[in-house]
Amino acid sequence: MNQKISPPSRGPVDHDVRNQIVEAAAEHFSRYGYEKTTVSDLAKAIGFSKAYIYKFFDSKQAIGEVICSNTLLKITTTINESMDGAPTASERFRRMFKSAIGASVQLFFQDRKLYDIAAAAAGENWNSVANYDLKLKQTILDVLQEGRASGEFERKTPIDETVNAIYFVMKPYLNPLLLQHNLDRAEDTGVMIVNLILRSLAP
Amino acid sequence: MNQKISPPSRGPVDHDVRNQIVEAAAEHFSRYGYEKTTVSDLAKAIGFSKAYIYKFFDSKQAIGEVICSNTLLKITTTINESMDGAPTASERFRRMFKSAIGASVQLFFQDRKLYDIAAAAAGENWNSVANYDLKLKQTILDVLQEGRASGEFERKTPIDETVNAIYFVMKPYLNPLLLQHNLDRAEDTGVMIVNLILRSLAP
Numbered sequence: 293m294n295q296k297i298s299p300p301s302r303g304p305v306d307h308d309v310r311n312q313i314v315e316a317a318a319e320h321f322s323r324y325g326y327e328k329t330t331v332s333d334l335a336k337a338i339g340f341s342k343a344y345i346y347k348f349f350d351s352k353q354a355i356g357e358v359i360c361s362n363t364l365l366k367i368t369t370t371i372n373e374s375m376d377g378a379p380t381a382s383e384r385f386r387r388m389f390k391s392a393i394g395a396s397v398q399l400f401f402q403d404r405k406l407y408d409i410a411a412a413a414a415g416e417n418w419n420s421v422a423n424y425d426l427k428l429k430q431t432i433l434d435v436l437q438e439g440r441a442s443g444e445f446e447r448k449t450p451i452d453e454t455v456n457a458i459y460f461v462m463k464p465y466l467n468p469l470l471l472q473h474n475l476d477r478a479e480d481t482g483v484m485i486v487n488l489i490l491r492s493l494a495p
Numbered sequence: 496m497n498q499k500i501s502p503p504s505r506g507p508v509d510h511d512v513r514n515q516i517v518e519a520a521a522e523h524f525s526r527y528g529y530e531k532t533t534v535s536d537l538a539k540a541i542g543f544s545k546a547y548i549y550k551f552f553d554s555k556q557a558i559g560e561v562i563c564s565n566t567l568l569k570i571t572t573t574i575n576e577s578m579d580g581a582p583t584a585s586e587r588f589r590r591m592f593k594s595a596i597g598a599s600v601q602l603f604f605q606d607r608k609l610y611d612i613a614a615a616a617a618g619e620n621w622n623s624v625a626n627y628d629l630k631l632k633q634t635i636l637d638v639l640q641e642g643r644a645s646g647e648f649e650r651k652t653p654i655d656e657t658v659n660a661i662y663f664v665m666k667p668y669l670n671p672l673l674l675q676h677n678l679d680r681a682e683d684t685g686v687m688i689v690n691l692i693l694r695s696l697a698p
Binding site: 415446449453454456457458460461463464467469470473481484485487488489491492493494 | 618649652656657659660661663664666667670672673676684687688690691692694695696697
């Protein structure tokens with residue numbers, strides 16, 4: 293189910309109020325869960341009227357999107373930072389997968405209530421998740437192109453197929469709905485899977 | 496959670512009664528769900544006393560184990576039959592994964608209520624699931640050994656590591672708890688993933 297929502301922003305002057313709502317909502321969701329909270333609950337908790345909140349956000353999901361985007365941005369930043377200075381494309385790939393699993397486990401599961409938003413977002417394919425997936429595929433593509441250019445990776449397979457196949461192999465370790473069933477040994481399994489992927493990329 | 500249960504069988508003379516209970520229970524679970532049904536509900540539906548059912552099965556799970564074993568045996572049989580007569584190890588591997596996905600989608604999801612038992616079994620790692628996993632790993636090992644012997648597959652990676660890595664890459668398409676999130680495109684994605692695995696096996 294791909295739910296289209298209009299951009300939540302209603303002008304830069306209201307930026308502070310928006311932030312205030314998002315922060316209070318994140319706190320509220322993390323205590324009471326995303327699914328169980330209504331916009332009325334939020335309004336009561338923040339001390340705003342429901343109508344005032346609707347001036348800034350079309351729906352609860354629009355607030356959830358901002359929280360989710362912020363979380364996924366943290367994961368993307370962790371991934372990118374981990375890859376800095378890696379000497380080879382293989383090593384960049386290893387670091388990408390390892391840091392992606394580590395950051396996902398930490399951000400989705402250290403606080404079970406944040407899992408609640410992430411699970412809704414992943415289950416309903418929110419825009420924030422679709423954007424995150426696009427960025428991840430772009431990162432995979434960048435590493436592949438680098439490794440193909442340096443002769444580290446094979447060049448016969450159409451690169452789009454390779455990107456998609458790797459994305460689908462990685463997904464169970466990044467999507468919170470799937471990762472919850474792999475949590476115990478996600479990091480160990482991740483190492484085995486990266487090794488398999490790198491063998492598949494050998495020239 | 497690895498729940499040990501004692502063997503449900505209490506002697507061959509009672510074989511027919513056991514079958515009767517399993518069949519009636521399968522019918523009842525498939526209409527009302529596994530989780531929601533108690534042994535009392537089953538007894539009432541079958542027309543036996545609860546004590547009589549307990550003469551044959553230690554628990555509801557013991558009955559569920561038989562139903563689950565039967566289902567998983569159907570999947571294993573489908574996989575093995577699909578592999579018969581394949582000319583190469585690569586082709587055997589392709590057929591294994593394709594038929595495993597097809598049979599899992601059909602058996603777990605064509606009847607959502609059978610999904611209910613399969614999900615409980617997978618989530619709690621019942622003996623029937625552990626046995627199925629062992630058989631699957633053995634099948635992967637057999638194909639790998641065949642392909643290594645014929646020179647079709649590389650021989651450098653320790654074979655146990657290869658078996659485990661392939662098992663973990665396949666798992667999201669066989670475990671019903673994970674498969675439910677991949678259902679829409681499990682078969683297409685499966686083809687891409689098999690291609691990636693076969694590239695990883697190239698000498």
